[in-house]
Amino acid sequence: MEQENWLLCDFHIHTNMSDGHMDLSDVIDLYGQKGFDVICITDHAYDKHTIKIWEDNNEIPPTVWKDTFSDYLHKIWDEAKRAWKEYRMIVIPGLEISNNHDLFHLLAIDVKEFVDPNQKVEDIIRDIHSQDAIAIACHPHLKDSEPEMPFIHLWNEHEKYATMFDAWEVANRDDLFNVVGLKKFNYIAGSDFHELRHVYSWKPLIKSEKNTEAVKEAITLNQNVALYLLRRKPVDAGTSLRKNAASELEKSLEQDTLS
Numbered sequence: 001m002e003q004e005n006w007l008l009c010d011f012h013i014h015t016n017m018s019d020g021h022m023d024l025s026d027v028i029d030l031y032g033q034k035g036f037d038v039i040c041i042t043d044h045a046y047d048k049h050t051i052k053i054w055e056d057n058n059e060i061p062p063t064v065w066k067d068t069f070s071d072y073l074h075k076i077w078d079e080a081k082r083a084w085k086e087y088r089m090i091v092i093p094g095l096e097i098s099n100n101h102d103l104f105h106l107l108a109i110d111v112k113e114f115v116d117p118n119q120k121v122e123d124i125i126r127d128i129h130s131q132d133a134i135a136i137a138c139h140p141h142l143k144d145s146e147p148e149m150p151f152i153h154l155w156n157e158h159e160k161y162a163t164m165f166d167a168w169e170v171a172n173r174d175d176l177f178n179v180v181g182l183k184k185f186n187y188i189a190g191s192d193f194h195e196l197r198h199v200y201s202w203k204p205l206i207k208s209e210k211n212t213e214a215v216k217e218a219i220t221l222n223q224n225v226a227l228y229l230l231r232r233k234p235v236d237a238g239t240s241l242r243k244n245a246a247s248e249l250e251k252s253l254e255q256d257t258l259s
């Protein structure tokens with residue numbers, strides 16, 4: 001039997017195939033060089049109402065389309081091969097089914113077919129499970145960075161959805177959702193990566209064999225899941241140093257974003 005280790009993971013990552021700022025291949029190199037074991041690419045697939053708003057404004061909707069979903073999958077498979085060869089990192093195809101109209105976002109991990117975001121949540125979850133993928137409720141509570149648009153539907157109905165999901169994000173980027181922890185739901189973290197600086201955020205550590213099926217099972221069983229905060233450079237807690245350290249951090253983040 002393959003050995004079980006604590007694997008550094010991230011199951012919530014966007015690229016410029018939706019609204020992320022980076023190419024898929026750059027994302028793979030970033031995570032590979034940081035020593036990640038397993039990541040999942042989860043670009044947005046938006047509902048029709050939200051897409052129409054963009055189209056009415058003559059903007060290109062930053063969405064994965066049903067018609068081009070197989071191109072999306074093929075791109076991820078190609079990069080997954082390279083990621084394994086160069087970094088021994090597993091890359092899993094996913095989607096963030098994003099319904100801004102009905103105020104919910106959820107992740108499908110190890111998706112094989114397009115999932116229609118215009119369905120009811122329970123039908124979306126059924127669809128995900130029928131593909132042997134797993135369903136994660138993402139940023140299910142108030143998120144600091146998005147105060148004007150809380151995706152609160154899943155939390156409003158959490159009693160109903162509690163066990164339908166395989167796990168709930170208890171942490172998303174810098175936010176911690178205490179309410180999810182208090183309910184003792186199956187939990188997970190995700191960086192909701194859109195740009196370079198987001199790699200420094202809450203991540204899940206999962207104790208499992210290093211293969212997709214074992215990792216999915218470990219998320220579902222949720223016994224050996226831990227939270228880990230990947231930090232760039234801790235800001236010095238000493239009061240006299242704090243200001244300098246903070247501005248150093250800003251500077252290096254800026255350089256990172258530019259490079």
Ligand code: ZN
Binds near residue numbers: 098105138139
């Ligand atoms: Zn989201």
Ligand code: ZN
Binds near residue numbers: 012014192193
């Ligand atoms: Zn997201």
